[in-house]
Amino acid sequence: MKLLIGILILVELLLILGMACPIFVDNEDHARAVATYIQNPNPESLANLQDEKDKTDAIRLITKIILWGALLLNSVALIFALIIRDKSAEPTAQADRKG
DSSP states (O other): OHHHHHHHHHHHHHHHHHHHSOOOOOOHHHHHHHHHHHHSOOHHHHHHHHHHHHHHHHHHHHHHHHHHHHHHHHHHHHHHHHHHHHHHHHHHHHHHHHO
């Protein structure tokens, strides 16, 4: 049980660290839209650039939502593991007090 709790705590810390780091999206279409807008700044290329920016922002948002969900699930699992450990330790603690 100690190993499980240790692993859950490690995952929890890694997820929190992942939240603090920026998310980089390697999107060739976005890079192409930026290059096109720089070479020919017109309303059509600006609209294309904005569409690609919106797609990149959506990818970042989905990634953050997945990280938050994983953090929540891991927190719940950690809390249940700690509760189970405390419940299983109670009978031996009571037996020690009687003896």
